[in-house]
Amino acid sequence: MDDFSVSILGCGAALPTSRxxxxxxxxxxRNSLYxxxxxxxxxxxxxxxxxxxxxxxxxxxxxxxxxxCLGLPGLVxxxxxxxxxxxxxxxxxxxxxxxxxxLVEYHCKQLPFSLEFHAIEPQKHGLIYEDKSLNxxxxxxxxxxxTCGFLFEEKEKxxxxxxxxxxxxQIPVYQISNIKKxxxxxxxxxxxxxxxxxxxxxxxxxxxxxCSDTLYQKKIIQYISSADLLYHEATYGKEWERRAxxxxxxxxxxxxMIACDAKVKKLIIGHFSARYKDDESALLQxxxxxxxxxVLCKEGKVFKI
Amino acid sequence: MDDFSVSILGCGAALPTSRxxxxxxxxxxRNSLYxxxxxxxxxxxxxxxxxxxxxxxxxxxxxxxxxxCLGLPGLVxxxxxxxxxxxxxxxxxxxxxxxxxxLVEYHCKQLPFSLEFHAIEPQKHGLIYEDKSLNxxxxxxxxxxxTCGFLFEEKEKxxxxxxxxxxxxQIPVYQISNIKKxxxxxxxxxxxxxxxxxxxxxxxxxxxxxCSDTLYQKKIIQYISSADLLYHEATYGKEWERRAxxxxxxxxxxxxMIACDAKVKKLIIGHFSARYKDDESALLQxxxxxxxxxVLCKEGKVFKI
Numbered sequence: 001m002d003d004f005s006v007s008i009l010g011c012g013a014a015l016p017t018s019r020x021x022x023x024x025x026x027x028x029x030r031n032s033l034y035x036x037x038x039x040x041x042x043x044x045x046x047x048x049x050x051x052x053x054x055x056x057x058x059x060x061x062x063x064x065x066x067x068x069c070l071g072l073p074g075l076v077x078x079x080x081x082x083x084x085x086x087x088x089x090x091x092x093x094x095x096x097x098x099x100x101x102x103l104v105e106y107h108c109k110q111l112p113f114s115l116e117f118h119a120i121e122p123q124k125h126g127l128i129y130e131d132k133s134l135n136x137x138x139x140x141x142x143x144x145x146x147t148c149g150f151l152f153e154e155k156e157k158x159x160x161x162x163x164x165x166x167x168x169x170q171i172p173v174y175q176i177s178n179i180k181k182x183x184x185x186x187x188x189x190x191x192x193x194x195x196x197x198x199x200x201x202x203x204x205x206x207x208x209x210x211c212s213d214t215l216y217q218k219k220i221i222q223y224i225s226s227a228d229l230l231y232h233e234a235t236y237g238k239e240w241e242r243r244a245x246x247x248x249x250x251x252x253x254x255x256x257m258i259a260c261d262a263k264v265k266k267l268i269i270g271h272f273s274a275r276y277k278d279d280e281s282a283l284l285q286x287x288x289x290x291x292x293x294x295v296l297c298k299e300g301k302v303f304k305i
Numbered sequence: 306m307d308d309f310s311v312s313i314l315g316c317g318a319a320l321p322t323s324r325x326x327x328x329x330x331x332x333x334x335r336n337s338l339y340x341x342x343x344x345x346x347x348x349x350x351x352x353x354x355x356x357x358x359x360x361x362x363x364x365x366x367x368x369x370x371x372x373x374c375l376g377l378p379g380l381v382x383x384x385x386x387x388x389x390x391x392x393x394x395x396x397x398x399x400x401x402x403x404x405x406x407x408l409v410e411y412h413c414k415q416l417p418f419s420l421e422f423h424a425i426e427p428q429k430h431g432l433i434y435e436d437k438s439l440n441x442x443x444x445x446x447x448x449x450x451x452t453c454g455f456l457f458e459e460k461e462k463x464x465x466x467x468x469x470x471x472x473x474x475q476i477p478v479y480q481i482s483n484i485k486k487x488x489x490x491x492x493x494x495x496x497x498x499x500x501x502x503x504x505x506x507x508x509x510x511x512x513x514x515x516c517s518d519t520l521y522q523k524k525i526i527q528y529i530s531s532a533d534l535l536y537h538e539a540t541y542g543k544e545w546e547r548r549a550x551x552x553x554x555x556x557x558x559x560x561x562m563i564a565c566d567a568k569v570k571k572l573i574i575g576h577f578s579a580r581y582k583d584d585e586s587a588l589l590q591x592x593x594x595x596x597x598x599x600v601l602c603k604e605g606k607v608f609k610i
Contacts, residue, residue, distance in 0.1 A: 015383060047321045103408065107370065
């Protein structure tokens, strides 16, 4: 598995079909797993994709429509049965806690781990999670209920030491970390070696943006600009654009316009309406006409970021 | 489709596996569908098996462990999105209503149909549903929470008219229904023709019994005696008999002993523990040693009753 990727557990819309599960994905960043949305059946898909439950510590819910969150009680129950002890944090609209806690309390007596709800404000762009190498931001979206997308962004990385400089300047090990962060080096004889002579540029930070469900919204471009990978909902084809407007969803063409304007590297479209029974190739074509680097989402696929 | 059959949507136990969905089945009786248990993902399986949502009016929940009922909110939401108008009745322990109504109210604003909860008493054997041709009874089981199985039993059927008697005795059409129910016929000249000369025996009533989850319980034999088909849980093999006892489950051997003692025609075993990862052939063999007419349950299978 790559050190930054996203695994697709489900990419259908609200109505079940024989081809798609409702929304759920798992971002893998250096073997830590972050679930985005938690549609019914996602725990089954999680198992099928051989992901490891004990690496999952955070779940991010874009909104509280059933097809994005009804897999949560079953997943929590399973984690309890497996004897999990480390806390699990659900980042979601504040209603999530009052909605799911009674169910969890009923079904999982004496849950052996702590289930923590972190209330997010979907209408604000903000940092909602960080650790030493990753930030997660909300992306305000426009749907029928409070909804946000999520941006997973690596933190600034260390610069790379140039070959042989450590030996050449006799740099003590304890100074290497500072130099990688940009410090100059002062030799024993007082000479200052500028950082540019010691290091080369750090790897670029990588970014993954998830935007579902939402009306076509140019406003989001500022938040996802030049992302390496964008998942954007494309519930409908352009022949249903009016329906997309009415239900606060996006067409494949509109998703591609967002990808194009935001200059992302690659676009995955998903959240397909059940009316596309046999395949979504028409949606793909529509998007590719505008943004050629588009691919269709599919259960079981893993996209490198 | 046969006029009395059961379709398997899920037959795994509480922990998800890559091979099984949690418990759910659909009994088809003359094109009316009755769901038994409603584990997570059952609506997806329902679609895959090409069953018709509009033929489903009753759901029976054996107990309120998550793996037997957490598919309910998603299913109800889907029925709402599909514009259902006829009522849906959930026959379940009284807690089901307080557990699921808040979730349904949150996720399904203005549900276009009435969701009715019919509280059943799992500890009592009783008739909980009937229509003109079918009775459904509870079968008290012994599990960690109040639990019952269900017996689907055809009502007594009409006797068959013997060939040519209608013409021979000039029986008026309006009397045929009574004669089929056992009445004698009085001819115009006053002669009484006994029913035995006019009819032959009715078809035998068919019965399907569902028993999951439960400790091995000889007491249930009286309720399921000579059923045409018995689904009985067999969570474990005999090497885990102690574990079965502790968790109030049954081994394959015990399920077969029940089938044998109850003189049922055929046994389906299911609710397999996740520890049987690759196949359940050991469980099958164990059961067949005692009751040869045993088959393994499997998602997608349809069993004729």
